[in-house]
Amino acid sequence: MGAKVGDHSLRATCTCTLITVNEAATLTYLDHAATTPMRAEAVEAMLPFLTERFANPSGAHRFARSVRQAVDEARDVVADVIGCQPGEVVFTGCGTEADNAAIVGAQGRHGGLGVCVATEHHAVLHAIEHGGGRVVGADSLGRVDLDALIAALDDQVSIVSVMTVNNEVGSINPMAAVSAAVRQHAPRALLHTDAVQAPSWLDLREVFPHVDLLALSAHKFGGPKGVGVLALRQGTVLAPLLQGGGQERDRRSGTHNVAGIVAMAEALRLTDLERSAEVERLGALRDRLVDTLLAELPDVIETVPRDAKVAGSAHICIAGIESEALLYLLDEESICASAASACASGAMEPSHVLAAMGVERRYSLGALRLSLGHTTTSADIDRVISVLVPAVRRLRGATK
Amino acid sequence: MKVMIAMSGGVDSSVAAALLVEQGHEVVGVTMRLWGGESDTGCCSVSDVDDARRVAQQLGIDHLVFNFTEDFNEHVVAPYVQAHTEGITPNPCIECNRHVKFARLSERATLLGFDAVATGHHARVTESPDSALGELELERGADRAKDQSYVVHMIDQAELARTMFPVGGMTKTEVRAHAARLGLRTATKPDSQDVCFITSTGGRTTFLGTRIPFRSATVVDTAGVVVGEVPAVEMVTLGQRRGLGLAGGGPKRFVVDIDIEKSVVTIGDESDLLTAGHTIRNMTWVRSPEFVAGFDTVLLQCSAHGTPQPATVSISNDGLTAEVRWTQPQRRISAGQSMVLYDPTDRFVLGGGICA
Numbered sequence: 027m028g029a030k031v032g033d034h035s036l037r038a039t040c041t042c043t044l045i046t047v048n049e050a051a052t053l054t055y056l057d058h059a060a061t062t063p064m065r066a067e068a069v070e071a072m073l074p075f076l077t078e079r080f081a082n083p084s085g086a087h088r089f090a091r092s093v094r095q096a097v098d099e100a101r102d103v104v105a106d107v108i109g110c111q112p113g114e115v116v117f118t119g120c121g122t123e124a125d126n127a128a129i130v131g132a133q134g135r136h137g138g139l140g141v142c143v144a145t146e147h148h149a150v151l152h153a154i155e156h157g158g159g160r161v162v163g164a165d166s167l168g169r170v171d172l173d174a175l176i177a178a179l180d181d182q183v184s185i186v187s188v189m190t191v192n193n194e195v196g197s198i199n200p201m202a203a204v205s206a207a208v209r210q211h212a213p214r215a216l217l218h219t220d221a222v223q224a225p226s227w228l229d230l231r232e233v234f235p236h237v238d239l240l241a242l243s244a245h246k247f248g249g250p251k252g253v254g255v256l257a258l259r260q261g262t263v264l265a266p267l268l269q270g271g272g273q274e275r276d277r278r279s280g281t282h283n284v285a286g287i288v289a290m291a292e293a294l295r296l297t298d299l300e301r302s303a304e305v306e307r308l309g310a311l312r313d314r315l316v317d318t319l320l321a322e323l324p325d326v327i328e329t330v331p332r333d334a335k336v337a338g339s340a341h342i343c344i345a346g347i348e349s350e351a352l353l354y355l356l357d358e359e360s361i362c363a364s365a366a367s368a369c370a371s372g373a374m375e376p377s378h379v380l381a382a383m384g385v386e387r388r389y390s391l392g393a394l395r396l397s398l399g400h401t402t403t404s405a406d407i408d409r410v411i412s413v414l415v416p417a418v419r420r421l422r423g424a425t426k
Numbered sequence: 427m428k429v430m431i432a433m434s435g436g437v438d439s440s441v442a443a444a445l446l447v448e449q450g451h452e453v454v455g456v457t458m459r460l461w462g463g464e465s466d467t468g469c470c471s472v473s474d475v476d477d478a479r480r481v482a483q484q485l486g487i488d489h490l491v492f493n494f495t496e497d498f499n500e501h502v503v504a505p506y507v508q509a510h511t512e513g514i515t516p517n518p519c520i521e522c523n524r525h526v527k528f529a530r531l532s533e534r535a536t537l538l539g540f541d542a543v544a545t546g547h548h549a550r551v552t553e554s555p556d557s558a559l560g561e562l563e564l565e566r567g568a569d570r571a572k573d574q575s576y577v578v579h580m581i582d583q584a585e586l587a588r589t590m591f592p593v594g595g596m597t598k599t600e601v602r603a604h605a606a607r608l609g610l611r612t613a614t615k616p617d618s619q620d621v622c623f624i625t626s627t628g629g630r631t632t633f634l635g636t637r638i639p640f641r642s643a644t645v646v647d648t649a650g651v652v653v654g655e656v657p658a659v660e661m662v663t664l665g666q667r668r669g670l671g672l673a674g675g676g677p678k679r680f681v682v683d684i685d686i687e688k689s690v691v692t693i694g695d696e697s698d699l700l701t702a703g704h705t706i707r708n709m710t711w712v713r714s715p716e717f718v719a720g721f722d723t724v725l726l727q728c729s730a731h732g733t734p735q736p737a738t739v740s741i742s743n744d745g746l747t748a749e750v751r752w753t754q755p756q757r758r759i760s761a762g763q764s765m766v767l768y769d770p771t772d773r774f775v776l777g778g779g780i781c782a
Contacts, residue, residue: 355538371472372475372490
């Protein structure tokens with residue numbers, strides 16, 4: 027669709043290289059936890075709002091009202107998948123904004139302290155730390171240490187944030203138990219969950235009943251980048267991050283990203299529809315991938331056992347190599363993978379998640395996150411195995 | 427050849443990358459993330475990484491960022507801090523070249539299948555004209571004023587064989603002109619001068635002051651008479667003239683000795699600074715010690731842009747230590763400074779080490 031990507035002009039001062047559509051097709055993409063390709067239906071859904079249906083949904087004319095209807099319908103879809111009321115859905119600019127709206131917004135309104143787990147995404151961890159909050163430890167499986175959480179709870183605490191699924195290692199937190207602990211030991215506190223990694227693998231209807239606030243990000247489930255959701259239980263009041271026109275019932279000012287919202291709803295609807303089949307399909311591919319790697323390569327650990335994590339996560343730690351070197355060799359073969367989060371410069375940072383889990387240094391140095399998603403095929407798994415195994419052997423042998 | 431070029435985000439490494447591409451090599455740019463703390467210059471800031479990445483994009487080459495912050499801290503920053511408590515003032519850029527650029531980066535390049543590592547240093551790798559020796563020479567850069575052979579003097583023959591300095595044969599003016607011709611965004615970027623992990627606003631005092639306890643010291647003259655006090659003996663350097671709490675007027679007086687253990691700084695006149703020679707430890711050799719021993723006198727350079735002075739050299743049997751005697755007495759060199767030996771014509775590096 028649109029302009030041909032290959033025909034960029036070669037100017038004397040700038041010969042840009044782009045990943046073309048054709049190149050993208052030759053990539054083996056196993057970095058779905060970073061972002062997953064948009065679903066074609068979501069792209070289709072957003073296009074009218076980037077072209078003829080450009081009205082501002084807050085406008086006072088019929089043209090605006092028809093766009094407003096699209097936003098309202100999207101809200102209904104999102105609410106249905108989360109298992110909340112449409113009035114409990116607030117559209118945001120991204121997952122990070124949703125996390126910050128919950129944490130900063132709760133402290134801004136109610137004062138008090140924040141509490142989170144050391145394995146949280148930086149969107150939560152840094153927001154809690156910024157507010158002077160408490161960070162509690164994790165267990166060796168990357169889940170919240172419930173005893174440590176309880177020890178950190180008291181009536182000073184106004185917001186607790188525990189992620190549904192960990193973005194690096196895929197661990198699933200026991201939200202029912204977390205909720206019970208928070209209700210008992212921090213009765214004033216709101217419970218927020220960063221569920222950004224959850225929609226493809228878990229039914230959010232089983233998560234939302236345990237929490238007051240839940241954050242999503244569209245591009246993790248086939249929607250576009252630049253749009254997210256904060257679901258907040260009716261009666262939950264936050265101080266808004268942005269002052270402005272009072273959109274989203276004064277909870278999130280700023281003109282609606284209509285195209286993004288509509289596309290996100292379509293992506294979420296399809297994700298929900300296909301979830302059980304995809305969990306089964308991708309779980310089997312993941313199992314084959316990890317089983318083969320463990321069989322072929324000695325001194326490799328599966329970071330989190332499969333019954334404690336989501337189906338698309340294949341995080342392993344490879345002793346005797348460095349992640350950066352391995353990622354280079356994979357990249358050379360057009361395989362997209364990841365190790366931990368990257369800092370502003372693009373450098374890989376040592377994983378705070380593996381550190382919190384107490385993973386031995388000789389293993390954490392060789393961390394590799396392969397994450398599967400809706401476009402992953404059996405051929406992708408074959409290809410990764412065929413490249414990864416010799417690459418690790420080569421790095422370990424340090425020959426060539 | 428498959429070449430990994432270390433791109434700092436400066437004009438020299440930008441042009442070095444461009445030249446390698448023009449020469450037809452398969453080139454991958456790498457920016458090393460070295461320092462996790464505050465920084466306003468050098469190789470570490472995010473804006474420098476942005477510059478390196480944009481230049482790489484413009485040249486159509488891949489660009490990666492390697493995180494070597496742990497190595498940098500272990501081999502450069504921590505020893506730098508520790509040395510100051512012992513009255514030693516090391517050159518961190520040289521230690522970075524020794525332990526990170528021409529070790530860690532080079533090893534990784536080999537591991538990843540690269541044939542050579544290139545940098546934007548102003549120095550040259552050339553075949554020795556004496557073919558019987560079969561050795562490579564590490565020559566000064568063509569631009570004598572910008573020559574950086576001093577800071578890369580630790581490269582040995584094996585490493586030299588896989589090292590490229592593409593801009594070593596150019597003057598800085600030519601480098602900038604080449605960058606401008608290609609429209610590289612770094613064409614007019616100022617040279618970095620300072621230690622990358624020390625900010626211009628905070629300086630060395632702030633950096634060290636937050637990491638080691640400063641101890642005050644008594645300032646005495648060469649007769650032992652107390653003439654003043656300084657707040658931090660760790661910050662005093664040999665040859666220093668200011669900031670010693672001395673009354674104005676009178677003849678020029680210099681720091682001529684620092685006793686860090688007793689916290690005593692001795693001042694004297696310029697003649698008290700002079701010495702007949704030094705011991706150099708931790709010698710590394712570009713050329714063999716036997717080859718170097720063949721020269722009656724060599725030239726000895728003791729700072730990045732210092733003027734080399736003639737000296738005789740006697741090398742220990744294990745090659746690790748060199749005793750040097752100046753032809754004319756010279757100002758004493760601070761312990762920890764790198765001292766680099768050049769051939770008598772001042773053309774190429776012989777070896778170097780650290781002032782004991």
